Amino acid sequence: MHGTTPETLHEVLSGSEQLKRLENQIESLQRQVAQLTETTSDTNQLNLVVFEGYQDRLLAAFVIATGAAACGMDVRMFFTFWATPALRRGGMSAGKKSVIEKAFGWMLPASAKRTKLSQMDFAGIGRAMMQREMRRKNVADLETLIGTAGDLGVKIQVCEMSMRLMGIDRAELIDYPDMDYCGVATFVSQAAQANTTLFI
Structure with a gap:
């Protein structure tokens, strides 16, 4: 240079x-x-861990889910343990079951409509009174909310371990537009991407 x-x-x-x-x-x-x-984290995603199988708590879960979905959020509901039987369609049993699995089938609610209240159920009397008041005051019942959740694109994931434990077959569950089956690890990995996760 x-x-x-x-x-x-x-x-x-x-x-x-x-x-x-x-x-x-x-x-x-x-x-x-x-x-x-x-x-x-995706601030537009809401995850609900639905553990309890009581009708009032299931109502709360679906009210939150449908409200969030109506606001444009991506909502996932993970049904596990005692909430799982609420997704049964009722009146049917699929597959060969053990004595214990049959006992679970008899003791657990056969559908969302048959779930009990967490308080003041009084062998179904309190439940009937609550449902009567809901109809009178034009409040959507649990089955209606489940249908609305499906229409709004709320995703339901069912815990496979809970299904195996209670002897619940996939064929026994309700027809739902976006229902999937997974383990806890799958749900946790998805929940890690969300900003909000609620346990009900």
Whole structure:
């Protein structure tokens, strides 16, 4: 290079190395931002863990789910343990069952309509009074809310372990537009992406 001193050449090379390091740092930051974007919680997603099988708590779960879905949120409901039988269609039993599984079938509610209240059920009297008041005051019942949830795109995921434990076959469950079956690990991985998870 004409007129270039060793000092100038050193400065040029040093500047080139610094530029290269800067480019590498920018690329590293871009990768980190991309990873952060992938793992950032989705503030528009709501997850509901539905554990209790009482009618009033199921009503609360579906009121929240349908309300959130109506507001444009992506809603997932994970049914596990005592809430699982509420998804049965009633009046049918599928597959060969053990004595214990048959006992579960007899003791657990055969459908959403047969679920009990968590308080003041009084062998069904309180439940009948509640349902009468809901009709009189034009409040949607549980079966209607389940249908509305399906219309609004609420996703229902059923715990496979709970189904196996209680001897509930897939053929015994209600017809629902977006129902899936999964384990806890699958739901937890999905819930980790959501901003809000409620346990009912």
